[in-house]
Amino acid sequence: MPPTQSSRTSRQRVKDGGTSAKSPSPRGARPSRGTVTLSDVAELAGVSSMTVSRVLNRPETVAPETVETVRKAIARTGYVPNLLAGALATTRTKLVAAIVPTISGSIFAACIQSLTDRLEVAGYQMLLGLSGYPAAREEGLLNAILSRRPDALFLTGTTHSAQSRRRLRGAKIPIVETWDLSAKPIDMAVGFSHQRVGRDAAQFLFKKGYRRFAAIGAEDERAKIRWKSYLAALTELGVDDVASITTPAPTNLWMGRDGLSKLIADGFTHGAVFCSSDALAHGVLVEAQARGLSVPGDIAVIGFGDLDFAAFTVPALTTVRIDRFAVGRLAAEAILSRLAGEPVAEKVIDVGFQIIEREST
Amino acid sequence: MPPTQSSRTSRQRVKDGGTSAKSPSPRGARPSRGTVTLSDVAELAGVSSMTVSRVLNRPETVAPETVETVRKAIARTGYVPNLLAGALATTRTKLVAAIVPTISGSIFAACIQSLTDRLEVAGYQMLLGLSGYPAAREEGLLNAILSRRPDALFLTGTTHSAQSRRRLRGAKIPIVETWDLSAKPIDMAVGFSHQRVGRDAAQFLFKKGYRRFAAIGAEDERAKIRWKSYLAALTELGVDDVASITTPAPTNLWMGRDGLSKLIADGFTHGAVFCSSDALAHGVLVEAQARGLSVPGDIAVIGFGDLDFAAFTVPALTTVRIDRFAVGRLAAEAILSRLAGEPVAEKVIDVGFQIIEREST
């Protein structure tokens, strides 16, 4: 009577564990969860759950016919593995966490994009944490993230609270600090020298013949480093009087317009302006134009980031180019080789930068 | 003798479980893991691990002095909870997964930003999946993501493979499909009508007096809907001959330049161009300028997205504005209220769009 039997197969099986009516529900008893588990699949395939686990993770250790049977059972039940349980048992989560200040500004977005793309190929997922500016939420975020036991960590910046550093070290996982360099990273670092950016920008402008200088910078840690270094380099070149405006991060075009207005109100009517982002620099261009000032005749501008639009503003924007995709990609490679147990040749990778000279200086 | 005792306190405790030398390591035995667990904290505090768990999750049910003692023990041990274990026991992961095609283009980045910001406040973390264009990786990605048992899901678009839809339904979690509307969403939807965008753009351009039309669009599902609807509306208005160029997604400025070049090569020397992104539209502006064509005199352009720079191109770009932050925010709210067990008033939320008329049309 196969028909009778087959009419009540696995489809209507209700997980119960056999404790339905008889047992008086012992101490740790919990209601059944109605989800398909390994042993459901195992039962259907007529093997032990361990064999199903092997089919999923190391099929080459299981007899081909068994693999076939199990695969069918998996398909029939619609089984979705529970990585929480798997990760708990193996202490490997296949999860990489990244903490960046923001992704709406596109500069970190590119980084995360290339990082995620590379990691996904290797079977890792991305846990994304946005710390905001100035990394106010980093500490709590870090805790929340570490409690998910990621296999590796991608951080932005190299300064962290003492508490954070302790936790990070304690996590004993590969950690890449990015976007800046550090003499002694917690583990690894991929970035470039913001100090050198500031200095080179100053020297570049000075060589171009500018003698009056200003800066519009975000209240962001790395922007501040660039700014200070810019000031220091100018001082060395004999320039003391540099008008400076700071804006909250993340920056946008309007802040740049506003920044130039303030500079002009402060008496800065001509000279070169170093901006901590292309968005700000674009704003300066727009504001100058609105006021009938010529660029670079009256106001010269240099940005930072070399975003897509920088080459096409009018006039085209001189800026500092960072290969932001490379940061993500290299970080991913570093993480993956560490996770694969390979030795990492360089703990600190400098991706460098280039000053792209266009029409705004 | 306090000194003697205190000199060998918890600090140097090595986890062993007392199985060091005597036991012949039974079957399921595993090497100790050296991480601090709840029971380590419990031991130090002189309570049961359940009490520590309560201090962490529902401190109001524990006596104040006990809370104090336990908190100190937690601090002293540097305990970091293991959410994998917690989630396995509770079936709640406090994880929300989002799948978007890409984040480097800033349009989805904004969305994810507002989504994450809102969720983080509520104690949820973001698991980010990038499916690429055209959602080629969606299926595999979805599987990988579901195996982490997120509490809710944020998806881009409303078309998914049959297999995916089945899995999604089976997951039994709140799901928001975004960026488009659907008559019958899997669960909830937040977006706008791409069809209406295409139609309105066509009508807008027609009303402005243009009689020759072209389109440059990405090979993206939603862009295609807009394009088709644009064509349909034009047909209705009596325009049959619309030159069309498609480009891979994600788009960038250079593709826009290239697109206009091709249109011109095909004989489109004047008229209105509907672009599927602001980046493309910007490229058209640049290319037109490079060729000495006047905008909007010879070539009129309308973009899509109203990104930051759109108001400041020269000439300023006419475009379709979407409140992309709202999409993320509303999706977050929908998810959170569903997770809180509150009924959701509207399963489908239309955030609408606006045509922002500037100088390029």
Added chain:
DNA sequence: TCCATTAGTGTTATCGCTAACATCGCCTCT
């Protein structure tokens, strides 16, 4: 005065999976 209630804490049994060993044939080699 005595029992029902309540606050605070402990005990037990899971959650769903995998590491590590155990077992069982079968084949190969000497």
Added chain:
DNA sequence: AGAGGCGATGTTAGCGATAACACTAATGGA
């Protein structure tokens, strides 16, 4: 022919947390 090895699978005992009770002492009400 017997030892040893290997391939395929099963068994057991966790991983680190929490649900659901159980227990104890103090409190309140009649």
